[in-house]
Amino acid sequence: MKRFFDSELDALRSHLVQMGEKSIEQVRLAVRAVVEGDPELARQVRAGDDVLDRLEVLIDEEGVRYMSLRNPVATDLRLVVVGMKAGHDLERVGDEANNIAKRALRLAGEAPLKPFVILPRMAAIAQEMLRDALDCFLQHDNDKALAVIRRDQEVDDLHRELYRELSIFMAEKPDTISRALELMFISKSIERIADHATNIAEEMVYLAKGEDIRHVDELKKGPRPAQE
Template identity: 45%
Template sequence: MDSTQPQHTNRQYEEDLRGLRAGLLKMGGLVERQIAEAVDALVNRNSEHAREVIARDEEVNRMDNDNDEQAIRLLALHQPTASDLRFITTGLKITTDLERIGDNAVNICERTLELNEVPQLKPYIDLPRMAEIAQSMVRDSIDAFMRDDTDLADQVIARDDEVDLLNYQVYRELLSYMAEDPHTIGSATRLLFISKYLERIADHATNIAEMVTFMVKGKMIRHDETRKRGT
């Protein structure tokens, strides 16, 4: 054996695993903050705050790359098996969902900047509630991942129905605004987009929660139609 090749000890391996865990946890915390601040910028019509969220997306993208590189390094250098292999491959997928959550927070801010150029159409009630639920889903899905907690993951998956219902309520309300007054179409359409972005954030959190079940139990439930029907 070539003695010039680096020898990877168990200690190095554990340190690399901890590094990936820490990176994913930090990224999860950042995108959760992005959701909260994006909706705060919307509700308070704060364009400066919205621009700060947009600018911070570069940090989310950097974390995405860093976590991918860490996971690939673990696979290449340590050739993990069994539960560690599932953890690392799940981490690779989770970082993609987190990055897309960050993108949707940016999308909310871009629509907010446009909405702030015109008078506010209506008080924001359902959208902040959607954001609160979606944000909690992101937080709990990452917690479930870190703790191998499939019960918490199941709770996240179930909560997605609440966001879908609120999204439908927003859709119906804004549709009535547009039908009654065509001048509201521009603002109402942007609010519909924001509602959809929040619904997508919840979907990505659901994806993460479903992957937790795969990681812990080795069971893929993402396309399980019987589960979706609750049977």
């Protein structure tokens, strides 16, 4: 897989690293905007989203150009394809950060339902998963990729816990419904961000092992419970 890191692919690789850094930063700021009720931070996230959009287009262009000019062999080809797919996942992470920021704007100025505990924990794990997923792409660290895949369950469990907690709030105090709904969808966005990190890690394991482990549920901790 060394060829990917040749100078010809430096641009693609460095754009992917940039996308990773930027998307993690967007998630961090968007969740801070929610927790601190800071509309200025939310607006910053919304303004920053087009950077990710442009980087994704660049990565696609660079990938297609490289494949077309260099006719790489199967392994290198897969690496470029995985890089392009990772770029797509990171762009979607940016979209979710943007969605969180929109909701942060609507929540700003409203009294918080209670101190934020689960949401920042979920967000911290999701950011770590993104960072680790990118690291395993850059360092070809397969164990790290498997660890990312396993952590997805933690975020799913926290999402379910928060969903239950917010449902109870809504039933007990109907005046909290609109705020609780915003928080539920923010939680859903974070859960999806963790899914994108998992996708990237799965693609990396696929690349490293030459086998496809996407859709192999045994890797995760048992079957997922039905309740969201």
